[in-house]
Amino acid sequence: MSIKILLGISGGIAAYKAAELVRGLRADGAEVRVVMTAAAQSFITPLTMQALSGNDVRCDLLDPRAEAGMGHIELARWADLVLVAPATADLMARLAAGMADDLLTTLALATAAPVVLAPAMNHRMWLHSATQENLSRLQGRGVRILGPAEGDQACGDWGPGRMLEPTAILEVILPPVDSGLAGRRVLVTAGPTREALDPVRYIGNRSSGRMGYALARSLSDRGADVVLVSGPSALAAPNRVDLIPVESALDMQSAVMSRIAGCDIFVAAAAVADYRPEASVGEKIKKDQAELSLRLVKNPDILAGVAALPEGPFTVGFAAETQRLEEYAQKKLDAKGLNMIAANLVGGESGGFDRADNALLVLWPGGRRSLPLMSKTRLADALADLILERYLAYSSSQNS
Secondary structure (H helix, E strand, C coil), X not given: CCCEEEEEXXXXXXXXXXXXXXXXXXXXXXXXXXXECCCHHHCCCHHXXXXXXXXXXXXXXXXXXXXXXXXXXXXXXXXXEEEEEEEXXXXXXXXXXXXXXXXXXXXXXXXXXXEEEEECCCHHHHHCHHHHHHXXXXXXXXXXXXXXXXXXXXXXXXXXXXXXXXXXXXXXXXXXXXXXXXXXXXXEEECECCEECCCCCEECCCCCCHHHHHHHHHXXXXXXXXXXXXXCCCCCCCCCEEEEECCCHHHHXXXXXXXXXXXXXXXXXXXXXXXXXXXXXXXXXXXXXXXXXXXXXECCXXXXXXXXXXXXXXXXXXXXXXXXXXXXXXXXXXXXXXXXXXXXXXXXXXXXXXXXXXXXXXXXXXXXXXXXXXXXXXXXXXXXXXXXXXXXXXXXXXXX
């Protein structure tokens, strides 16, 4: 049975994110009904939300057609979860005061379902003592608060007050998918590594970590217990995922090898530097020479090390190539003894490092599958399903 979510939208610029939120909820199988405040309709139209949700949008408490059957009580009883996104400072103040002066606040009082708020407002409004008091009062009543995030705001200020992105909200409120990964231990690496030259400079690469983070989320959504070992990244850790931040390739190797015992699946999505400086100097290198020579030494191959472990995990590698994609990926699969490899082209006009979209060619002994260009979020879901498929087939063959 699908989860029934009542989405409340209050009047802030972040209301535009509600459209993506509804699409994400429905894509994950939720049934969605939308309630909008009068102010919210100044930012996004009820017609838009009706088209996306597939249901009539309610805006008025005293709507004769709906209230002939006590519509607000029916809605309050219908919902498994009430989510307000965005929740403005005004909306939070009215909820904290127990007011019921419009349909949304009335529903919040009438429902027995959990109530979740995703605040969005100017950072000074968020930090104001009145808002913080309202926040404490709402949390004391069991209301769950998601965010807000820090960052640039529509008013030009910077600070806490941005509504969480829809993908982050979805990760929290939707239950994990029941699959064959339930209870399985998965270790994922993501992001770049930084190999220090001096206290200021390092050798690195353009990896953003998006693919590895999205894959960690997808595997967690399928019930796995996920540990994410990540090089430096601006991304927030997915919910229900244990994040282990590291800096260099040696740091990542240590973090992986100390945690790999007992893991069922290892996914090496990190872009680990192949080489590091032989020595990192303790002070900043001055640019007083016309030329500078660096002696580099090879970093350990973390993926090959895990694949070579006796009774090691089902091991998935990644290959980023600029040419002859399948040929080089197949060589890497064979040479390292991997169970599976996901390969992509980098350096072109689409996909690859530091981009929102990607495409993958996935190989395993005796098989292949192409995953076309799509957002890394969707691609992670498709790859997670394929990892599950191949892992179950591998486990079955090992036990037969």
